[in-house]
Amino acid sequence: MPISTSQDSPSPSIPWQVLELLANNLDPKTLATASCVSKPWHAAMSSDHLWEHLSTTHFPSLSHLRSLAVPPLPYHRLYNLGFTSTKRRQKPTSKPLITLQNLTFIITLNNSTSPPITITRPGSTLSLDHKSLFRFDFDVRDRDTWLLFDVSDDTKVTWNVVLRGFEGVFTMMDCKGKGSFISGSDGWFSAELPAAGCCAAGCGGASGMVAEMRLVMKEEVGEGGRTVVGSVNVGVLSVVSWRYVGVDDGLRYLQHFLQPCDV
Incomplete structure (x- = not known):
């Protein structure tokens, strides 16, 4: 038949x-x-x-x-x-197609007790350490604004990386933190980064890297002993070595999401 x-x-x-x-x-x-x-x-x-x-x-x-x-x-x-x-x-390494000067880091913190607060840092203002690691420290200079922000256990952070002129945006993390958020301690936020590739989203692939953020807490003198954010540190870690990746490795990863048509 x-x-x-x-x-x-x-x-x-x-x-x-x-x-x-x-x-x-x-x-x-x-x-x-x-x-x-x-x-x-x-x-x-x-x-x-x-x-x-x-x-x-x-x-x-x-x-x-x-x-x-x-x-x-x-x-x-x-x-x-x-x-x-x-x-x-x-694999022989090639120079990334984007540079720190092409990027802007935008970090927003919010919780149920305080108005949202946003940090905007152009890549051109970021200082590299002697090892050129993808790890950056942000001083909290706007003291009056930060005094209004009470860090609590439900504090949530969003870290976006924006390509020049908002041609592209990639969310590094959008999560709640962990830690005691008291003076002399640190508040930690981390998120596993997705694999960069055509099949990443459908198959749940992992990049082997983690986005990390640390809020360094301090006690503000003259403000009734209030605990406030003293500085903010961000970076990207390799889960294989548990060390920060280099700037070029971080930029090569980001370009897959910020310039998908050019790679």
Whole structure:
């Protein structure tokens, strides 16, 4: 009997058991590609039992990172972190297409008890340390404005990076913080950054980098002992080395989102 070619005929779906059998014979690159086909394929091709051996074999030094995350990192993401880190070390570096002078950092803090406060810093005003790390300190110069802001446990920060003339914008973080927010202590905010690539959003890829912000608290003299923000520090960390990435690495990452058509 000839096979019907009618468009009304439903397309057969592949049983998940068959996908599991198929997946066991695929290499990491093919597995990652296959996981982008559909949600069922993503679930089948991303399961821990497929990626555990690949991760522990290729990147044994990263095994401890899995248990540090809450919830624990899936093994396919752990493999992606190791693979991305290795490729960065092997690939000849090229100068980023954007510079700090092209960027403006805009940070907004708000909570339920104080009016929102915004810090705007053009990249041209940022000072680099001797290691040229993607880490910057912002002095809080507008004292009167900051005295009106009471940092509390529900304080939320948004950190946007804007390309010249608002040609592009990328949100580094939009989250609540953690810490005691008392004098002599620090308030911390962090957010995992997405992978830069065409498949990042659909497959939940990770970049292996974390955006970090620190509010340095101090007690204001002559204001009844109030605790206020003394300075703001921002940066981007590698979760593999837990060190700040270099400025060029940070700029190369940002250009994927700020100038997607040029890369």
